[in-house]
Amino acid sequence: MNKTVNPNELTSDDDGGPLYVAQKKVYPQSISGTFRRIKWGLMAFCLGVYYLLPFVRWNRGLGAPSQAVLIDLPNSRFYFFFIELWPQEVYYFTGLLIVAAITLFLMNSVGGRIWCGYLCPQTVWTDLFYAVERFVEGDRRERMKKDKSSGLTLRRVGELALKHTIWLMIAWWTGGAWVLYFNDAPTLVKELVTFQAPVIAYIWIGILTATTYVLAGYMREQVCTYMCPWPRIQAALTDEWALNVTYRYDRGEKRTSVKKAAELRALGEHVGDCVDCYQCVAVCPTGIDIRNGPQLECIQCGLCIDACDNVMTKIGRPTRLIGYDNDINIHRREEGKAPIYKVVRGRTVVYSAIIAAVGSFMIYTLATRSLLDVNVLHDRNPVAVKLSDGSIRNAYTVRLLNKSGYDRVIAIDAYGPVNLTTHVVGADSVTPDRPMIVIPRDSTSELRLLVTAPADGNPEKSIPVRFRVTDIGLGEVASTTDNFVAP
């Protein structure tokens, strides 16, 4: 907060100290240039993905959802193209969050607040809302003038109505797209327009419409400055080599008007390139002056770079008076040395290594994970039962997970140091020695398994047992171990 504040503008109480300040409305001016084009492209991409992804189809066979990306809460399933995750596989999300966090760190140590400036939903939607505002009400000066004049003409009312209508429509679509990720999109759209969708869908659309409208239409830079923890965190993550949107004061100072600069240059004197035109301030969506150095409020969207480049081109001076740079290079240039850009350094290498390690581990586990799984829980009371012929029986609760899209016929076998026979309660008695069970697709089945050791082969106190579940048709095998206990 290096911003100079005039105390007279602050609201003050009787004590004389200003306790709170009104939000200062920012009127960013339109601009064109490299970074603006990048921002338009990323905005189109991000919003396109967000709005259209629910409609992408993915064939998973009959009876399974055909939506590529779907969070199926009632059935506790998450679908992402060819991946289907169960609640017990939530660790993949942990991995994803680790990768996401470290990617943010990496971005930050390479190029500053890339996330904030280009990708954050708050930035993207605010940018879109500003574009609408500019389209309806005109550019910076016009908007400032219109807001200052108190008279409400018919034209002004019409403009405001149009702006808020478009804003609300965008906000409504944002909420609408959100709920489509939780249900079959085409079906839900049909239900929504015929008012047959579940109430909760309308409630969520309402909530997200409200948050989008308020956050992108009114709160804007306040979200970044006061609500978001990331600006504070990123300050701790950046280092002296990280490139940030920087005013190259070595080149810019001392600020001189165009005319005077030409005269002084003719005399061979050193003058700065900054002509104090305030274009960088005019285009800034957070209303700051980049020339005051790195600031908490700066989201590093790069629009001031475009603004300054345009001016520099016009006055025939080299561009990138504002650019991605750091203090080290500013000092090096002051000393007449060439700037150095050090992207490969300790922290970027470590971050990349973590991303690669966690990412490849996740891909490996995903690729090799079994679609058939078995868990066994030994009965606790009683742990062992002696039968009338002296043989010993242990009972287990077997939980079978069939993550595939088809029913399976499986057999359960128990192997140990002694000859063990198995019986599944309720199992088909056609094969009494080798119980065969049908486990339905995409579900969990719980069975009661009885394992008996003959009287003449009574084990010691406890012996290890391996339980093997075999898919009769496909030969897929899952196994686990437990103990067989004597009374």
Next chain:
Amino acid sequence: MTDHHSDIDSVTGRSTTGHEWDGIKELNTPLPRWWVICFYLTILWAIGYWIVYPAWPLISGNTTGLFGYSTRASLAVELANLDSVRGEKMVALAAAPLADIEKDPALLALARAKGKTVFGDNCAPCHGSGGAGAKGFPNLNDDDWLWGGTLEQIMQTIQFGARSGHAKAHEGQMLAFGKDGVLKSDEIVTVANYVRALAGLPTRKGYDAAKGEKIFAENCVACHGDGGKGNPEMGAPNLTDKIWLYGSDEATLIETISLGRAGVMPAWEGRLDPATIKAMAVYVHSLGGGK
């Protein structure tokens, strides 16, 4: 306190709070106005909350709030919902033939879940939480059944009990041969050893096997059958197997023969509804010993 307006930090041009420590002054960073408004709105919200929800303790009870909400009432609603959901499933369970329940995975799961809960509430005090039993209280996991181990027989025992006083209860008991003067004490020792021999257990040195056989034939065969194989009609246990309800050592056998045994299993018909009894029969049968 100094006048803040005149107290401007020279480096930043910002006003300070007027607090100074060792020459360091704290800058005044005012809150955004919307933040303060939100703060006051939360206070208003809290007041609204007091009015519509139960909030303040009174000398007896508390303020109930305009919405009339109570956690107890919402629990009652949820329990009623649960009952109605379960009710449908229990109807299906009640309608299904007993023998078919174990063949239907869904019904089996329901019967086992229901049976386990009811077992814990009603049966566990004697039979143990997993049906492991105790001395005098049969282990329900093994394959030795006093009154028969088929589904029907188990259900019948649960319905009417044994020596429970119910008209249809299992009757028949181990007589007190010693106490009632039927056998003399040396005869009791002899027959106890004979029973141990039947089960393949070691016998006392010098015991008269022929005499034991004679006593057994005259007094025990009527219920326990030839060779002591038992009779589920009478609740007479098989004396040749490895499972003993009261114990197989000589002293315990002498006690059993002398004083008799007549453990009681209560009748559950009338206390539990038919569907629940059915679920329990399936649960006990599925513990592993069911025939």
